[in-house]
Amino acid sequence: MGKLQAGIIPVTPFQQNCTILFDDETREGVVIDPGGDVPVIEATIRENNLLIKEIWITHGHIDHAGGASQLRDALDVRVIGPHEADLPLLENLEMQARSFGVAMEAHNLVPDRWLADGDTVSFGDHVFEVYHCPGHAPGHVIFYNPLQKFAHLGDVLFNGSIGRTDLPGGDHATLLASIRDKVLPLGDEVGFLCGHGPGSRIGDERRGNPYLQGL
DSSP states (O other), rough: OOOOEEEEEEEEETTTEEEEETTTTOOEEEEEESOHHHHHHHHHHHHTOOOOEEEEOOOHHHHHHHHHHHHHHHOOOEEEEEGGHHEEEHHHHHHHHHHHHOOOOOOOOOOBBBBOOOEEETTEEEOOOOOESSSSSOEEEEEEEEETTEEEEETTTTTTTOOOOOOOOHHHHHHHIIIIIIGGOOOTTEEEOOOOOOOHHHHHHHOGGGGGOOO
C-alpha cells in the first residue's frame, strides 16, 4: 500500500475544495465533491495519471454536487453518498443554480449508493469510516481514515469557523451537536480537509475556533 495523498481543485464561483484522494503508488483514487468546472477536474486527473474509482459526495449543495452527474458520465464510475436525507437537495441542483444566480452548469443527481452513519467506503487499501453529521445540510456525511488520522469534513467544520446554517435544511444547534458528538471525538491529532479554505487539525479547532467554545 502506498501513501494516501490529497490534492485540492478550487471549483465554481464558491471556490469549493473539490478534493482528490489517491494512493501515490497505485494512482487509484476518488473525487470528493465535484461541484463544477468538470473539464478542469478531468484535466487534473489526466495530468496526474490517476485512476478514479468512485465519486464521494458529502452533501447536496450545488457547489459540492453540481458537477457529479457530469463527471460520473465522463469517468463511468459510481457516485457514493451523501445520506438519503439530502435527496430533496440533489433533485433540485439545477434550481439551486438559478436561485443563487450563478453562471455554472449543474445537473440534478441521484447517487448510486446512499451512505448512513457507521458505513465504510474505500479505494485500494484505504478505508474510511462514514459519519452522518447533519446541521449544515440534513444528509451531510464526513469521511474518516483512522489509520492515517485524516478526515474530510465537508462543510461541517472549517479552519476558524463552521458551516452555514441559514440555508434550507440547516440548523445551528444540530450542527454543533454533530461537531460535539461526531467530529471532536475523532481526536485532537486528526488533520482534516474541508469544503472551503485551508484545512486544520481538530485539536487546534477545539482550542481556538470561537464557534466551538463551551461544546
